[in-house]
Amino acid sequence: MPRITIPQEHAHDPLGYTWSKFTPEIGAAAAAYSLAVYEHSQLSMREMEAARMRTAHINGCNLCRDMRAERDLAGHIERSGGDAEKAAQVRDNTPPDEKFYADIADWRNSDSFSPREKLAIEFAERFGEAPQSMDEDEDFWAAMHEHFSDTEIVDLTFAIGSWVALGRFTHILALDGVCMPTMPDN
Numbered sequence: 001m002p003r004i005t006i007p008q009e010h011a012h013d014p015l016g017y018t019w020s021k022f023t024p025e026i027g028a029a030a031a032a033y034s035l036a037v038y039e040h041s042q043l044s045m046r047e048m049e050a051a052r053m054r055t056a057h058i059n060g061c062n063l064c065r066d067m068r069a070e071r072d073l074a075g076h077i078e079r080s081g082g083d084a085e086k087a088a089q090v091r092d093n094t095p096p097d098e099k100f101y102a103d104i105a106d107w108r109n110s111d112s113f114s115p116r117e118k119l120a121i122e123f124a125e126r127f128g129e130a131p132q133s134m135d136e137d138e139d140f141w142a143a144m145h146e147h148f149s150d151t152e153i154v155d156l157t158f159a160i161g162s163w164v165a166l167g168r169f170t171h172i173l174a175l176d177g178v179c180m181p182t183m184p185d186n
Helices: 014-021 024-040 045-059 062-066 069-079 084-090 098-109 115-129 138-147 150-172
Strands: none
Touching: 014 024, 024 069, 024 084, 024 150, 045 062, 045 069, 045 098, 045 115, 045 150, 062 150, 069 084, 098 115, 115 138, 115 150, 138 150
C-alpha cells in the first residue's frame, strides 16, 4: 500500500502518477536524469546492470529488483520519452542472463563477472551502504583507475546516484508493489 494517496484510476501506475502530479517539475527532472543515464552512459549493459541490481538489493526496491534489461529497458526508455535504439548504439548492449542477476547477491564468490563488472558491483555496494569507506581506500581507487577511465568513473557515479535516489524514493513511498506498464506482472 503506497505511503501517499494514489487515486484508484492510477493504481496501475502509482510511480508515474506520483512523478507527474505531486511535484511535476521535480518529477520531470528525475525522469530526465534517469533517461540520461540509460541513453548516454558509455558503460556496457552488463556493467550497468551489475551496479543497478546491487543498488536495487540495497535499496529494497521490488520494482528495480524485478527489472531486466533485455525484457524491460527499451520500454522504460520509450515510456520516459527516450529513444531505445539510440541508447543501444552507445554501448555494448549484450543483456545479462538470469544467472548473472542471481549471482549478484554473492558477487565476491561468483565467476559470472568480469573484473570491471565486479568493480561496478563493489562501487555500487560501497556507494549505497558505506560511501565513506572509499575515502582513504587507495587500493580500491587504484583498481578503479586500472579498469576504468575517469570519464567512466564519473559515468558510473552518476548512474549509481540515480538508482540510489530514485530506487529509494520508489521503495520508501511503497510505490514498488506494482509493475511499471513496460514490465510484465510477476
